[in-house]
Amino acid sequence: MPETEFERQVRNLISKGYPGIAGLSDDEFRKQLEPLQERLPHLEYIEAGSPHSSIPFAIVIRNDWVDSEKAIQLVQRQGKSGFSVLDLDDINRFKPIEDIRLPSGSAYLIVDIDTGRETLNVTPNDAIQTITGQNRSPLTLEEGIALITHYPDVLMKNNGFSLLGSRGSDRRVTALWISGGKPKLGWCWAGNPHTWLGSASCRYRAGAESGGQA
Structure with a gap:
């Protein structure tokens, strides 16, 4: 059920300390996310087993609440914390590309998510053409x-x-992978393919406001 999954994600964020970092109490944090929950019955996504995705949606917290350098450190996979080789100044150089219009507000949903298995060993420059050709949108940092x-x-070896x-002003693209577990x-460079690296995408984004879809 979407409502059960939404609650799991909210609890996950609270357990990681997101409300405190954002300067909110747990109850205030929940209150801010309630409008997103009201969007759940209206989401359109492809069910598990499709060629694109088995991940219906994920709550995104924008960096005005929790910056990305801190957020990656709060990721836990099999008992190990995430890390970044980019410092916060470098991370902040990467902005949404021109074709992406993010919903307003400090939190929104990405819907029908694909981790890019079809684009393994495809250069980012070519992968983005594949993604947009499928009427999908590449994920931001x-x-x-x-x-x-x-x-x-979903992040696998x-x-x-x-x-x-x-993207920033150079030829780099950010990526997530497993290093040292x-x-x-x-x-990585936008023109280089990697056998173990695909390009993630979503079908669309949904904000708290009615009709706030991008």
Whole structure:
């Protein structure tokens, strides 16, 4: 049930200390997320077993509440914490690409998520053409961290994923993969393929406001 999964994700964020980092009490944090829960009956996603996704949705907390450097450190996968090779200044250089319009507010949903198995060993430059050709949208840096915050086991040794929805002024793209058994936020060159690295995407984004879909 979507409501059960939404509650699991809210509890997960609270257990990791997200409300305190955002300067909110647990109850205030829940209150802020309630409008997203009201969107659940209206979400459109492909059920498990589709060629695209078995991950219906994930709650994304934007960096005005919890910055990405802190968020990756709060990721836990098989008892090991995530880490980043990028410092906060470098992370903040990566912004949503022009084609992505994020919902308003400090939290929103990404819907019908694919971790990019079809784009393993495909360069990010080519993968983004595949993704947009399927009427999907590449995940941003924040969205990738949100995904593994709620579903850490989707990050696998032979299936990390690039986050093509965020770019800086150079040829780098950020990516998530397993390094030393830990979730790692790093980067690769946009023109280089990797056998173990795909490119993650979602079908769309849903904000708290009615009709707030991107």
